Amino acid sequence: MFAKVIVDISHESIDKCFxxxxxxxxxxxxxxxxxxPFGRGKKKGYVIGIEELADFPEEKIKDILSPLEKEFSVEKQLLDLAIWMAEEYGTTLNQCLKTVLPVKKKTKNRTKPGKIQYGNPYPAPKLNAEQEEVLFAMQEYFxxxxxxxxxxxxxxxxxxxxxxxxxIEDxxxxxxEVIYLIPEISLSHQSRMRVEGRFPGQVAV
Known part of the structure; x- marks a missing residue:
């Protein structure tokens, strides 16, 4: 059995399956x-296809060294999304995979007076009549x-x-699932705080 692998290097010259x-x-x-194994070293990659037969001489094909069980796998729908993004926006598939994968990092719990922490409930404000009318129209539309x-x-x-x-709640x-895009990076902090506050434990950035 053979696997098509995209290497974890965001460069156009190697943005292809190996x-x-x-x-x-x-x-x-x-x-x-x-x-x-890649070049003279070792690299992380993602399996984007599995085939019974190879498309070139088997004696030239190297073995996968090991699965990376502690790393995030890419769900099928996210993989399809990454492939679509790469084709639609002319960027590398690896960069698109990094975009759809959840970030794996440690965060410190820092509390400041008057500040809302990520994950804390963010109460929904009461809508006025015009907002309720627009919301109802969009809910019907969708x-x-x-x-x-x-x-x-x-x-x-x-x-x-x-x-x-x-x-999003609907x-x-x-x-x-929902992809929420932000128009500029300067809005990322406040937007993340608000979305994670409203939907704690359900957001991947």
Whole structure:
């Protein structure tokens, strides 16, 4: 059995699949991280395909060294998303994989007076009549099976973000997932604080 592997290096010259032999005692699935021989060293890679036959001489194919069990695997739907992103936006597949994978890092619990910590409940404010009308219209709009893009127009401070959060809540209640994009990096801290506060334990950044 052979695996198609994307190497964990974000460079256009090697943004392609490399074929490796899967040792018989390994149990691998699409999306699993693996340790592979690459060049003169070893690199991490992600399995994006498994095949019974190789597409070039088997004697030239190297073995996968080991699965990386302590690393995050890429779910099938996230892998498909990363492939689509790479094709749509002309970037490397490895960089797109890093975008969809959850960040694995340690954080310190720092409390400051008057500040909301990540993961603390962020109460939903009461909507005014106009906001409720817009929210209801968008909820009805998104009930359709095939929904085109929708533009929510409003001046700064008009409550657009709160409507986004209400729509996210609707999607999560139906077992769906949401990608929430931020227009500029300067908004990342406050946006993350607000989204994680509203949906503690459900957010990957």
């Amino acid at each position: 074929t490796y032999r899967v040792p018989t005692d390994f149990s691998l699935s699409v999306g699993d991280p693996v340790l592979i 009930q359709e099976e095939k929904v085109p893009s929708a533009l929510l127009f409003g001046v700064t401070g008009s409550g657009k973000t709160e409507l986004y959060l209400r729509l 999607c999560l209640s139906k077992g769906k």
